[in-house]
Amino acid sequence: MAGTTSRRVEDLTPGAALKCRAMVAACQLEGIDLLVYCTYRDADAQDALYAQGRTAPGPVVTWARGGESDHQSRTAFDCVxxxxxxxxxxxxxxxxRVGQIGESVGLSWAGRWPGAKREMPHFADKG
Ligand SMILES: [Zn+2]
Incomplete structure (x- = not known):
């Protein structure tokens, strides 16, 4: 894939990193092992992901083009x-349950987005 992606929590803003770690810890307390598999994603990587399921093979996994996603502003992460x-x-x-735990630490959960735009793995720090 073109561009740069990270799964390092350190690549989030300090506020988002704090909430991400709090969510992972809260999940652990309930015996849920959470894998954070994407944090920061640059605009090129976002564009490549946007192409997936449209002009490139694979399922549609995002509705945001490069620059439009909270991953570019380092305030969102994806986990499973x-x-x-x-x-x-x-x-x-x-x-x-994972969504509720994320919300309990102050994150916004894309699992609440309407219809097909719903993204279960996506959590964002909206401040
Ligand atoms: Zn995401």
Whole structure:
């Protein structure tokens, strides 16, 4: 993929990093192992991701073009719960709990976005 992506929590703004760590810790307390797999993403990488499912193969995974996503402003991250070391993408009850935990530490959860724009893994610090 073109551009630069990071999964380092340190690449978020200090405020977003704080909430991200708080969410991971809160999940751990409930026995949920959370993998943060994307934090900062530059505009080129965002454009490449936007192309996926449109002009490039694969499923649509984003509705934001380069510069439009909170990943470029370092205030958003994507995460997925792990069960037995494996990412679990399709467990609605587990996502609902992960989303609630994220919201409980002050994050905005894209799992609440309407219809097809919903993004379960995406959490943002809206201040
Ligand atoms: Zn995201």
């Amino acid at each position: 719960p792990l069960v037995g070391g494996k990412a679990v993408w399709n467990d609605p009850a587990l996502w609902a």
